[in-house]
Structures are given as C-alpha cells and as structure tokens.
Amino acid sequence: MMQPRDVRIACVGGCDVDRTARLAAAPEFGSSNPVSVATSSGGVARNVAETLARLGCQASLFSVVGGDKVGAMVLDRLVGVGVDVTGVDVVDDEPTATYTAVLEPEGGLVMGLADMAILDNMDTDWVDAATPSLARHNVWFVDANLPAASLAHLLRRRRARGVAVLADPVSVAKAPRLAPVLDALDAVFPDAAEAAVLAGADGDEVQLAKLLRQRGAGAVVITRGAEGVLLSDEEGTADVPALAGGTVVDVTGAGDALIAGFIYGTCMDGDVHPIRYGLAAASLALETPGSVSEDLSPARLAARLDRLKVAQ
Secondary structure, three states, rough: OOOOOOOOEEEEEEEEEEEEEEEEOOOOOOOOOOOEEEEEEOOOOHHHHHHHHOOOOOEEEEEEEEHHHHHHHHHHHHHOOOEEEEEEEEEEOOOOEEEEEEEEOOOOOOEEEEEEEHHOOOOOOHHHHHHHHHHHOOOEEEEEEOOHHHHHHHHHHHHHOOOOOEEOOOOOOOOOOOHHHHHHHEOOOOHHHHHHHHHOOOOOOHHHHHHHHHOOOEEEEEEOHHHHHEEEEEOEEEEEEOOOOOOOOOOOOOOHHHHHHHHHHHHHOOOHHHHHHHHHHHEEEEEEEEOOOOOOOOHHHHHHHHHHHHHH
C-alpha cells in the first residue's frame, strides 16, 4: 500500500473566495438582517487540495482565478501549505469566483450564493493544456464546477491512463454534468438531492446508490450532514454515522473535508475503511471557522479517528 507522500493527487475544479455571513438571529426574509461577515479561501477542489496538503499529501490544484488581489491571496495561501499551483491559470480581466454562505446563528446553511462565471474558462482547450501535467498524477479529484464538455473530455483521458478518479457533483444545478461520466468514476459524493439528479429517478437513498452503481460508479457516498453517510461499494451498502460531539462552528467545507479524508484513507495501510478517515476529517472541519481547519495535521486526524472508533 502506498503512503500519502508516494501518491500525487490532482484536484481539478473550483477555486474561489468564501464569504460567510452569520446571522445574529433567525432569518427575516424580505428584511435587513444583522450579520457578522468573514472571508476565507474556498472552492471544492481548492479545499480538497489544501486539506490533503495539510495531511502531508502531494496535492496539485488545476483551476482558474482572476487577476485580482483576492486571487493572489488564494494562491499565496495554497503555496504556503505546500499545494502545487502551477496548474492554476490567472485570467487578468475577470474577477476571482466567490461563494457567499448565509448561516444560521448555530452554523447551519440558510443559503449559498455563487458567482462562478470565471470557471467557464476551464473549457476543452484548457483541459488539453492541462493534460501533460495531469498525466503525472496517480489520483484525480474533479468537481462539477467544470463545464460538462470539459468533464467528458477530461475523463476520456482517464480511461486511457488508468488513474483513480473521485468526483463531487457540487450542487443540484451542476450535478447533471457528472451524469454522463459516472462509469469513469471510482467514487462519487452526492447528497440525496444530487444523487436523484445523477440517477435520473426518485427513490430512497439505498435505491439511488444502487442505480448509480448500476450506471457505472464505483463507490457511492451519499452525504447526510449530521447523520453521516450512506456508503455503497463492492462490499455492500451501509449507514455510517457521523462522529458525535464538538461544537459546530461552520458547516462550510465539511463535505470537502470528507472527500479529502477519504482520499487520504485510500493511501493508508491498515484495515480502516477510507470513509472513517473522511468522517473524522469532516468532524474537525465543522469545529473551525472557514473552509479548512488551519491546525489540521496527520496527528490530529489520527486522534479524531481513534475517537470515532471508540464512539462506534
């Protein structure tokens, strides 16, 4: 079994600036609401790349940012934690993507607002330009911020190269971009609504996971927030509860931490299923403001994983 430092992981997709607006009280729609606002780096692929780097993995980001100060800030942070950003293009005449999360006082998501137009620059020509660098990676993580044509173009290369590919649908609106390429995915991480879109059918989560696997997906991890996940893979289907305890500070980035922890777990020796690493990483992310826990480390993850074992 390879260790994390032996695996090169390419994270392909969204890179943005997250703005978190936490409500002081329950939301009053149609009226002004007092909030406290915080800003941090974000984007699904970017979050996964940073989390993996903090866990000691060789992570590279392939994305686009604007030629503005916030874009430079995002890249500087990544370089500071060891992420390779040579695959990130700077588009001088467009602003860096932004995602604004409106949170309840307790940290739950009320609404997410995404300004991601710049990510459309990741077209098939962009994929062609990135391919030589991507070919040097063992694992690809992709998110559905890429246009549908780009995802199909990219994952055709996967079949030829035999790399492992994991994917996140990002949202109900973007999930259809992954539907035609499910058979190229070794693992996919939708929530229930996204799974229904991917499956093109209604049903309970077990039925949806079965349909996705029938359509070619390897492992299917249906995320359930505080309830944990439904995992369906070659070993069967199981409910895996979240790690209880700890104060939820910010839900932003917890799903991305789950994916990064899962990828990290696939690189580790032992008989612990990768989903356990993912749930441990997600629990740490919930306890910190921003998209990625700044004090995340292999030691902290191992300690949280031990706690998870005891709890279950």
